[in-house]
Amino acid sequence: MTETVCVAVPRKGRPLEAVLERLAAGAGVHALADEVSSTLRYEKAVTKGRQHPDRDVYERLADYSDLSDPTSPEYTLLRDDRDGKPRRIVFDSVTIETDAVNVQLVGREEPFRSLRTHEFALGFDSADLVLEEVVSLRPDGLDSLADVNARIDPRESDVRVVTGLGDTVYHTLMAKPEVLPPGAELDREFVADYTGDLCISPRYERLVEAVLGTDALTDVDFAYPAPDADEEEAAIADTGLGIYLTVTGSTARDYGLVLGEHLFPSETVLMENPTEASDATEDVKELLTDQQLETAIEA
Incomplete structure (x- = not known):
């Protein structure tokens, strides 16, 4: 059998x-x-x-x-x-x-x-x-x-x-253009030098820590979308810098966000x-x- x-x-x-x-x-x-x-x-x-x-x-x-x-x-x-x-x-x-x-x-x-x-x-x-x-x-x-x-x-x-x-989508860095100094790349090194709020979904806090490493987050404070938020990208736009899942990135661009490094495949x-x-x-x-x-x- x-x-x-x-x-x-x-x-x-x-x-x-x-x-x-x-x-x-x-x-x-x-x-x-x-x-x-x-x-x-x-x-x-x-x-x-x-x-x-x-x-x-x-x-x-x-x-x-x-x-x-x-x-x-x-x-x-x-x-x-x-x-x-x-x-x-x-x-x-x-x-x-x-x-x-x-x-x-x-x-x-x-x-x-x-x-x-x-x-x-x-x-x-x-x-x-x-x-x-x-x-x-x-x-x-x-x-x-x-x-x-x-x-x-x-x-x-x-x-x-x-x-x-x-079946890959990516946890992707995204930011308002004014957050980036002239000529800066929106990547891991930028986050390591960054001081301020980083908007993420609460469920991904430990994932983001694992992906970026604890050293890169020394001067970073996590911010979270409101529980009733319709779009995470809108909350990231309000914060200035964040990480969210992207496929095409069209919604992020609708909120005026620049797409940066694909941090990790989901x-x-x-x-x-x-x-x-x-x-x-x-x-x-x-x-x-x-x-x-x-x-x-x-x-």
């Missing part, structure tokens, strides 16, 4: 879509990947009020999930964080059969923490969470995924990053807890990484 390996994945959003795209390439399940992604995008539109279905949430949930077929995707209900705590349909699980091993994707709210507690040998989550939780803070910063494993204290976690999936990563590894998990790693999409990270 072919062995089944359970892999922890996010329940929704860009990281889950990145995992599905990688499996579509590795296992040829393009139709399945498209089905799950389109279903979750539709349900996100429902929670945002952009779609108004005729069927209630339980009818849609029953229609999406075929419990008689383990290779058919299953979904579940969660309470959304928005006002009123509406129910939201999210991914639960699916089994993908291959010649070498069966891969069961299992939805988790916090896949990284599921690996830390040894529930899974393999899982996918945002690289940001690794920096926020277990990467040690040092005087010098880091700027690539390849640096991450060396910064994980083995007393804090057994989990290691295997590879990134390439992308989905494959992680492993080596203490739970087996021959079967090695087969899954090969399936997920032998596609020339990214360079695997040395432990």
